[in-house]
Amino acid sequence: MAETPTITLSMPQPDxxxxxxxxxxxxxxxxxxxxxxxxxxxxxxxxxxxxxxxLVLRSGKEHSFIAGADLREFAASFTAPKEDVVQMCRAGHAxxxxxxxxxxxxxxxxxxxxxxxxxxxxxxxxxRVAAEHPKTEIGFPEVKLGLFPGWGGxxxxxxxxxxxxxxxxxxxxxxxxxxxAYKMGLVxxxxxxxxxxxxxxxxxxxxxxxxxxxxxxxxxxxxxxxSETELGFLAATASAMIQQQTKGHYPAPVAALDLMMENAxxxxxxxxxxxxxxxxxxxxxxxxxxxxxxxxxDQRNKKDRGVERDDIAPRDVRxxxxxxxxxxxxxxxxxxxxxxxxxxxxxxxxxxxxxGVQKIMEEASFNRETKAPDAAKAIELAPLLNVSRAxxxxxxxxxxxxxxxxxxxxxxxxxxxxEPLLSDTAILASNTSTIPITTMAEGLKRxxxxxxxxxxxxxxxxxxxxxxxxxQTSDETIATAVAYVKRLGxxxxxxxxxxxxxxxxxxxxxxxxxxxxxLEGASVEDIEKAAKRFGMPMGPITLFDMVGLxxxxxxxxxxxxxxxxxxADNPLLAKLVEQGRLGQKSGAGFFNYQTKKRExxxxxxxxxxxxAHRRGQKKFTQEELQHRLFLPMLLEATRVLEAGLxxxxxDVDLGLIYGIGFPPFxxxxxxxxxTVGAAKIVELLKPFENLGDRYQPTPLLREAAKANRGFYGR
Ligand code: NAD
Numbered sequence: 001m002a003e004t005p006t007i008t009l010s011m012p013q014p015d016x017x018x019x020x021x022x023x024x025x026x027x028x029x030x031x032x033x034x035x036x037x038x039x040x041x042x043x044x045x046x047x048x049x050x051x052x053x054x055l056v057l058r059s060g061k062e063h064s065f066i067a068g069a070d071l072r073e074f075a076a077s078f079t080a081p082k083e084d085v086v087q088m089c090r091a092g093h094a095x096x097x098x099x100x101x102x103x104x105x106x107x108x109x110x111x112x113x114x115x116x117x118x119x120x121x122x123x124x125x126x127x128r129v130a131a132e133h134p135k136t137e138i139g140f141p142e143v144k145l146g147l148f149p150g151w152g153g154x155x156x157x158x159x160x161x162x163x164x165x166x167x168x169x170x171x172x173x174x175x176x177x178x179x180x181a182y183k184m185g186l187v188x189x190x191x192x193x194x195x196x197x198x199x200x201x202x203x204x205x206x207x208x209x210x211x212x213x214x215x216x217x218x219x220x221x222x223x224x225x226x227s228e229t230e231l232g233f234l235a236a237t238a239s240a241m242i243q244q245q246t247k248g249h250y251p252a253p254v255a256a257l258d259l260m261m262e263n264a265x266x267x268x269x270x271x272x273x274x275x276x277x278x279x280x281x282x283x284x285x286x287x288x289x290x291x292x293x294x295x296x297x298d299q300r301n302k303k304d305r306g307v308e309r310d311d312i313a314p315r316d317v318r319x320x321x322x323x324x325x326x327x328x329x330x331x332x333x334x335x336x337x338x339x340x341x342x343x344x345x346x347x348x349x350x351x352x353x354x355x356g357v358q359k360i361m362e363e364a365s366f367n368r369e370t371k372a373p374d375a376a377k378a379i380e381l382a383p384l385l386n387v388s389r390a391x392x393x394x395x396x397x398x399x400x401x402x403x404x405x406x407x408x409x410x411x412x413x414x415x416x417x418x419e420p421l422l423s424d425t426a427i428l429a430s431n432t433s434t435i436p437i438t439t440m441a442e443g444l445k446r447x448x449x450x451x452x453x454x455x456x457x458x459x460x461x462x463x464x465x466x467x468x469x470x471x472q473t474s475d476e477t478i479a480t481a482v483a484y485v486k487r488l489g490x491x492x493x494x495x496x497x498x499x500x501x502x503x504x505x506x507x508x509x510x511x512x513x514x515x516x517x518x519l520e521g522a523s524v525e526d527i528e529k530a531a532k533r534f535g536m537p538m539g540p541i542t543l544f545d546m547v548g549l550x551x552x553x554x555x556x557x558x559x560x561x562x563x564x565x566x567x568a569d570n571p572l573l574a575k576l577v578e579q580g581r582l583g584q585k586s587g588a589g590f591f592n593y594q595t596k597k598r599e600x601x602x603x604x605x606x607x608x609x610x611x612a613h614r615r616g617q618k619k620f621t622q623e624e625l626q627h628r629l630f631l632p633m634l635l636e637a638t639r640v641l642e643a644g645l646x647x648x649x650x651d652v653d654l655g656l657i658y659g660i661g662f663p664p665f666x667x668x669x670x671x672x673x674x675t676v677g678a679a680k681i682v683e684l685l686k687p688f689e690n691l692g693d694r695y696q697p698t699p700l701l702r703e704a705a706k707a708n709r710g711f712y713g714r
Contacts, residue, residue: 092150334366468496511544
């Protein structure tokens with residue numbers, strides 16, 4: 001049986017051809033090899049016709065034009081010879097190029113997401129019209145995958161919208177809205193979605209009269225008219241911007257910049273040849289593979305229902321309750337409001353509740369563009385918030401999240417008070433960072449409806465949420481929690497109960513090692529630099545100060561107690577806390593935050609403390625420091641996998657990328673380990689084995705090394 005085609009031809013008017021892309025059974029159109037072949041055969045037929053005034057390309061998906069190339073096909077060709085990659089790009093140029101050579105006018109009618117290869121396809125048309133809709137975006141996210149637009153995007157875009165605009169779009173990977181696209185000349189018209197086809201046809205009629213499209217075809221095949229001075233200025237500013245954003249870890253934006261600069265003086269055909277050659281250098285590179293892995297991790301997470309059984313359906317969550325209006329409770333309430341979920345909030349302290357509500361409104365109405373609260377939005381969202389001091393209000397909630405102080409006795413009292421009020425199907429959850437879910441569930445009447453829903457701080461910015469399964473938590477509770485967390489726009493990872501759950505458990509060995517290194521003689525600066533060079537957003541010492549040293553000390557205590565053979569007591573944190581140095585929040589910790597200098601300075605008080613406790617004066621190379629920091633984290637992850645705390649190594653990777661900013665260009669901790677190789681990691685551990693159990697290769701690592709197998713099961 002023939003496959004249902006993605007592209008169909010219709011004739012809305014006798015001289016207007018319309019190609020509609022609508023991948024059967026898929027949520028979005030992607031440009032797979034197969035779809036490109038379909039496009040080619042349609043063009044074969046249309047090009048021969050002499051009766052056409054124009055061709056319109058549009059999508060049959062609601063508010064989604066084309067989501068880009070088929071990345072699974074890309075991933076399958078990572079090891080292809082460079083000539084094949086050049087060939088793949090050249091074939092794209094040749095195919096899309098036909099849209100700019102037809103004897104009729106070609107127009108892309110864009111409603112919704114139009115990115116990557118989809119944007120390139122649209123750009124090869126003579127004209128574009130866009131639907132005025134929040135989902136309409138045009139962009140080249142390729143740099144976020146370690147590539148640049150290699151089907152003509154890097155060469156044609158600067159010729160159409162100017163080099164400055166094109167550089168911005170291609171090197172940042174950020175999309176533009178329909179209006180922004182109109183302002184920069186990327187689209188000719190912006191109209192309501194229902195008028196899109198008419199507007200496209202109208203444009204064809206105008207172009208046929210003026211013939212302007214023929215002149216533009218000519219202009220866009222030429223070098224870019226720009227002076228050497230302008231070029232120099234653009235190169236300098238763009239390169240500074242890229243360096244600031246990528247810290248030198250992401251080669252694609254730099255490669256795109258260099259290519260677009262060099263190609264400015266070339267005609268389009270030469271530029272395209274260079275584009276294909278440069279693309280082949282990036283394609284399949286370690287960073288490209290890592291970033292595409294992160295993309296797949298995210299896709300996998302979006303599909304993951306949190307439970308294996310297909311017959312478990314999540315319950316509807318219509319109303320949510322939050323107990324505790326502090327830092328976390330407030331953030332969680334605001335996250336619900338931002339997604340239109342009605343929410344009841346309470347707090348034991350009236351003053352805390354009043355403060356909390358003000359913060360909640362600021363958070364809920366925060367405008368990402370102006371980076372400030374938005375009064376009109378606050379008024380619009382206010383009806384979703386029910387501030388209450390009466391527990392009875394929680395009776396209507398489908399999910400109630402506890403975010404009170406981190407004390408088991410206090411939390412238990414809250415549960416004992418609330419559980420009898422809730423409906424039989426409601427879920428009770430805790431946002432605890434350290435207290436075992438199973439321990440908290442003791443004494444509950446319905447422990448199967450209890451779980452952890454662990455948000456990270458600050459809630460608005462952190463995508464990760466750990467959904468923690470206690471011993472008695474039911475599949476339905478997990479599935480409901482996972483679906484609910486996704487509704488908030490977050491990425492849930494299901495973790496079995498255990499000390500530090502997933503992220504804090506893996507973060508601890510790394511942070512602990514930073515303190516050990518200090519005692520052995522490493523400097524704060526060198527440790528921070530080693531972590532940042534590895535790609536972490538900040539060093540572990542700065543992270544201590546951010547988390548708060550009292551909190552870190554307490555969480556560390558939990559880990560020491562759980563794994564005493566791996567972690568020795570380290571006096572530094574306790575001493576700093578004793579001195580009232582709690583980190584950023586108290587004005588000083590390891591660093592001092594009260595100096596006038598832009599960067600926080602190392603606190604002299606800490607220097608003295610360190611001198612008094614140092615065990616040695618060892619000098620470390622940067623590589624050694626990196627191994628010392630990240631190998632214990634990796635070993636801990638293998639223990640987590642051995643214990644089956646998460647269902648897949650991929651959960652570890654997404655958890656760390658979204659939870660602590662583990663560098664995406666390394667693809668995740670386990671992906672990184674796979675690129676290094678398990679046998680090599682066993683080798684790297686050898687010099688540190690005398691440091692104790694925390695550096696001993698685990699059975700899982702040894703097994704992987706022996707079988708020459710990766711943690712992703714490759
Ligand atoms: P917080 O001190 O800012 O807020 C706690 C709030 O709970 C306070 O407003 C307090 O008045 C209120 N409260 C205390 N007892 C109560 C009771 N019996 N009933 C109702 N309200 C009560 O604390 P936080 O930082 O928001 O932490 C809350 C929870 O979230 C803790 O379990 C903590 O471990 C966890 N957590 C914190 C972070 C973080 O970075 N702060 C991150 C993840 C998880």
